[in-house]
Amino acid sequence: MxxxxxxxxxxxPNTWCPGCGDFGILMAFKQAVTSMIESGTPKENxxxxxxxxxSSKIADYLGLNSFIGLHGRSISLAEGIKMGNPDLKVFAFLGDGGCLDEGISHLIHAAKRNTDITVIMHNNRLFALTTGQFTAVTPKGLKTRSTPSGSIEEPLNPLELLIASNASFIxxxxxxxxxxxxxxVLEGAEHKGFSxxxxxxPCVSFYNTIEFYNERVYYSQNPNLESKESALKLAREWNYNGEGRIPLGVMYKTDRPVFESETLSLVPRKEDFEKCLKTHS
Ligand SMILES: Cc1ncc(C[n+]2csc(CCOP(=O)(O)OP(=O)(O)O)c2C)c(N)n1
Ligand code: SF4
Known part of the structure; x- marks a missing residue:
């Protein structure tokens, strides 16, 4: 056959700068989606x-159903779509600015609720589209368009925040x-709950970190995936500032009830609803 x-x-037409790390994410995501479709997930789902x-321009370069919203609202859109049709596989793309500055409350609440969506945060550690201003994860001392003397703030560690917010896959x-x-991406999509x-x-135009990451990243899956303590230990190995090794891989994974299923189980069945109407009429 x-x-x-x-x-x-x-x-x-692709308008990313040549050499941008977003190209790698696009290629990997296409491969993951191809594998999902080959394994039976309908493309339209x-x-x-x-x-x-x-980061969000990725939607322009993917022949998939998509919805683009205001800055920082990718996660809330994904939650609404998933609640409307729980059969869908929903991926929310956004940058560190949209995720950890404008949209940080949506991130925390979606993790806390355990909505069954996969959030993919492109972390270039600045607001790139607007030519490089500092975000919550910009390293201390980095000179950007909005911090000409160097950022005076300590960066936020988003993985620690996600562990504290009870995310079930990090x-x-x-x-x-x-x-x-x-x-x-495949493992996150497979996970039942918030991933x-x-x-x-690297943003080659405003903060080129290619060499920095090439020298520091290493793969280190948490040996005890359900332990928040060992996840925290891994998450704290790199503080988003300068030196140190940077662990990659799954840091935390656990099973807990999914928000959509819990909510929909509260909606009365049609027969019960009609019985109730009869009783009270
Ligand atoms: C509420 C709001 N704040 C700011 C902006 C301006 N703005 C548009 S894109 C952008 C930068 C996006 O940065 P990030 O989310 O990190 O994604 P990246 O471009 O780095 O992939 C900013 C600040 C906006 N459109 N809306
Ligand atoms: S500005 Fe940075 S993040 Fe944006 S396309 Fe260019 S290299 Fe990539």
Whole structure:
């Protein structure tokens, strides 16, 4: 039997800077989606959301159902879509700015609720589309367009925040390691509940971290995936500032009730609803 070739391309011209880490994420995501479709997930059941940023332009380059919203709102859009149709596989794309500055409350609450979506945060550690201003994860001392004398703030550690917010799947990847990104996307999508994948992504135009990451990243899966203590230990190995090694891989994974299933189980069945109406009429 002839197999139909899966085409995820679009006609949209790509405007990312040559060498941007976003290309690696796009390639890995296409491979992951191709594998999902080949394993039986209907293409029309895969939905992506985005906001405003270089990262969210990924939706323009993927021939999939998508919804682009305001900056920082990719996660809330994904939650709404999933609640409307729990059969869908929903991926929320956004940058560190949209995720940890404008949209940080959505991130925390989606993790706390355990909504069954996969958040993919392109972490270039600044607001790239607007030409490089500091975000919550910009290293201390970095000179950006909005911190000309160097940022005076300590960066936030998003993985520690996710552990504290009770996210049920937390992982870190690096955009140049395409096979690992693909596998983590598949693992995150397979997970029942909220999955968060941070992808370290060099912005070659405003903060070129290629050499920095190449020298420091290493794969280190948490040996005790359900232990928050060992997840925290891994998450704290790198403080988003300077030196030290940077662990990649799944840091935390646990099973707990999923928000959509819990909520929908509270909705009365039609027969019960009609019985109730009869009783009270
Ligand atoms: C509420 C709001 N704040 C700020 C902006 C301006 N703005 C648009 S894109 C952007 C930068 C996006 O940075 P990030 O989310 O980190 O994604 P990246 O471009 O780095 O991939 C900013 C600040 C906006 N559109 N809306
Ligand atoms: S500005 Fe940075 S993040 Fe945006 S496309 Fe260029 S290299 Fe990539």
């Amino acid at each position: 002839e197999t139909k070739k899966i085409n995820l391309d679009t006609n949209c 895969i939905v992506i959301t985005g906001d405003i940023g270089c 992982a870190r990847a690096y955009s140049s390691r395409i096979e690992d990104v693909k596998n983590l 968060f994948i941070e992808i370290l992504q």
